[in-house]
Each structure stands twice: as C-alpha cells, then as structure tokens.
Amino acid sequence: MIIEEVRKIVKIDRLIGILSVLLQEEKVTAPELAEKFEVSRRTINRDIEDLCKAGIPISTLQGVGGGIRIMDGYRMDRTILTSRDMQMIMAGLRSLDSVSGSRYYGQLMEKIKAGSSEYVNGSESILIDLSSWYKDALAPKIEAIQNAIEERKVICFNYYAPKGDSSREIEPYFLIFKWSSWYVWGYCRLREDFRMFKLNRMDKIIQTQMDVAKREVAMPDLSTERIFPGEIKLKAVFDASMKWHLIEEFGSDSFQIQDDGTLLFEHEYTDQEELIAWMLSCRDKVTVLEPKSVREELFHITSQIIKKYSISK
Numbered sequence: 001m002i003i004e005e006v007r008k009i010v011k012i013d014r015l016i017g018i019l020s021v022l023l024q025e026e027k028v029t030a031p032e033l034a035e036k037f038e039v040s041r042r043t044i045n046r047d048i049e050d051l052c053k054a055g056i057p058i059s060t061l062q063g064v065g066g067g068i069r070i071m072d073g074y075r076m077d078r079t080i081l082t083s084r085d086m087q088m089i090m091a092g093l094r095s096l097d098s099v100s101g102s103r104y105y106g107q108l109m110e111k112i113k114a115g116s117s118e119y120v121n122g123s124e125s126i127l128i129d130l131s132s133w134y135k136d137a138l139a140p141k142i143e144a145i146q147n148a149i150e151e152r153k154v155i156c157f158n159y160y161a162p163k164g165d166s167s168r169e170i171e172p173y174f175l176i177f178k179w180s181s182w183y184v185w186g187y188c189r190l191r192e193d194f195r196m197f198k199l200n201r202m203d204k205i206i207q208t209q210m211d212v213a214k215r216e217v218a219m220p221d222l223s224t225e226r227i228f229p230g231e232i233k234l235k236a237v238f239d240a241s242m243k244w245h246l247i248e249e250f251g252s253d254s255f256q257i258q259d260d261g262t263l264l265f266e267h268e269y270t271d272q273e274e275l276i277a278w279m280l281s282c283r284d285k286v287t288v289l290e291p292k293s294v295r296e297e298l299f300h301i302t303s304q305i306i307k308k309y310s311i312s313k
Contacts, residue, residue: 011047014039014047015047015050018051019056021033022070030045030068057071058070141199142199145205152211159197159203161201162274168188169189169190170195171187172212173185173187174219183199184199185220187213234288235264235290238262239262241285242286250267254267272294272297276294276297279298280298
C-alpha cells in the first residue's frame with residue numbers, strides 16, 4: 001500500500017513537471033521528456049494521455065519536425081488563476097517597480113495585463129510602495145547589487161555602522177526587504193562569514209571583476225531572534241499618551257496598563273545605541289527602570305544637553 005502511494009506521488013510530480021515544460025517550450029519530443037524525467041518513452045506516452053484526460057489540450061505530431069506541444073490558444077482555467085490571483089501578482093510587481101529604478105516591472109505588468117484581460121478587472125484594491133525617503137539613493141544601489149548577483153561578481157563598498165566605518169568586499173546572494181528596510185545578504189571576505197548589510201549604510205558600491213567563489217549558500221535565517229539576538233533587557237514606564245507609539249511599533253500586547261494609567265513596557269534589544277536614540281526621541285514621556293547602564297547613559301547625555309543649551313544669566 002505504501003509503495004503504491006509513493007508511486008502515485010511520484011507520478012503526480014512528474015505530470016506537473018511535464019506540464020511545466022510544455023508551458024515553457026513551444027515543442028518537445030517524447031525521448032527528450034523521457035531523458036529529462038528518467039523514465040521510458042512508454043511511460044511518457046501514458047503521462048501525455050493522462051494530461052489529455054485531465055483537460056489539457058496536447059497535440060502530438062510524428063515524424064521529422066514533430067513533437068509534443070500544447071495547442072495554440074490554450075488558456076488556463078479560472079480555477080487555476082483567478083482575478084484575485086492576478087490582482088496579487090500585479091500588486092507584487094508594482095511594489096518591486098517602486099524601488100527598481102527602472103520600468104522593467106511596470107513593462108512586465110503591462111504584458112501580463114494584455115494577455116490576461118479576463119482575469120484582471122479595472123479596480124486596484126491593493127497598492128504597495130516599498131520606496132522610502134531615500135528612494136533616489138536606494139534605486140541605483142538595488143540595481144547595482146541585482147546586476148552583481150546575476151553576473152556572480154564580488155562587490156566592494158564603504159560601510160558606515162555604529163561601531164565604525166569600514167571598506168568591505170562581499171559575494172552578494174540575496175536582496176532582502178525586511179524590518180521596513182533593504183538589506184543585502186552575502187559572504188563578507190573581511191569577516192570570512194555570511195553577513196547582512198543595510199543598503200542605507202552602504203556607499204560607493206562597485207562591481208568588481210572578481211568572480212563569486214563556489215560555495216554552499218543556504219537561505220538566510222531572517223528570524224528576528226537570529227539576526228538581532230536580545231542582549232539588553234529594557235524595562236521602562238511610558239506615559240499613557242505614548243500608547244499609540246507602542247502599539248504601532250510592537251503591538252497591543254507589548255505593554256501592561258498600570259493602576260495610574262502609565263504603560264509598563266519590557267523588551268529585549270541588541271543595540272544600545274539605537275535604544276538610547278529611541279529613548280531620547282520619546283522626550284520626557286518615558287522613564288527607564290532597567291538596565292542601570294542605559295539609565296546612566298541617558299543621564300550623561302541629558303546632562304550634556306542641559307549644559308550646551310543652558311541660558312547664561
């Protein structure tokens with residue numbers, strides 16, 4: 001029984017694979033399919049018959065110049081690709097075009113619309129814009145990194161981080177949009193390990209003539225815990241007027257309302273510099289309880305600010 005179920009699964013996978021080939025190729029022969037899927041020609045012939053029974057209009061032509069192909073004019077059934085599916089595809093393409101720096105995705109979107117008018121209605125219910133205040137600077141960076149990834153070339157750039165400035169050479173593998181920012185994931189030749197770099201902190205990106213090394217590259221683990229491991233345990237009390245801010249950044253379950261109406265907030269941070277900057281941006285609407293090091297740093301900074309802006313009598 002188990003062997004029979006496995007055979008069915010293998011066959012279904014092969015049928016999907018054959019259909020995928022036929023959708024991409026104008027024509028293919030049975031021997032080519034047999035070699036690709038490592039089965040006999042007889043098995044391929046039976047698979048083609050099964051696809052025909054499933055409603056896929058496949059034609060076969062014997063002799064020189066013959067082969068297997070999907071009949072002209074065939075369109076996918078609505079149960080395969082619905083209007084809602086197309087709306088999601090369009091929204092995705094439009095969002096990429098908002099940061100690409102070119103009209104590539106917009107032109108691709110028009111091609112899809114032209115061939116799929118019956119699946120796309122006039123109303124646009126989802127609009128996604130991934131651009132930012134730094135759109136003019138980000139677009140050429142994204143394009144440069146995309147080209148390097150496609151051509152498998154090393155890129156070099158200047159990098160500016162809280163720990164200092166540095167010059168880096170990396171083998172780029174993935175462009176990532178997460179945490180409301182753009183990043184590139186690659187192998188850093190300086191650190192001899194995989195690293196993620198924020199595009200807004202990169203400058204003077206140059207594609208070199210050095211080829212990317214042959215190495216095993218896994219999909220990056222983009223979990224917040226992996227990239228930003230919690231090290232600083234913040235405990236603070238916010239004024240009630242800051243409720244909207246905490247909900248916007250961390251959700252409605254991120255704080256506890258105390259008897260006096262203030263909001264008790266506890267969270268883990270990995271970067272003290274960013275934490276300090278955030279606390280200062282909240283002005284007098286927050287009181288840090290823990291850790292002691294953050295309290296001391298805030299006291300030192302505010303003391304310096306008072307000294308700088310004190311009005312001499």
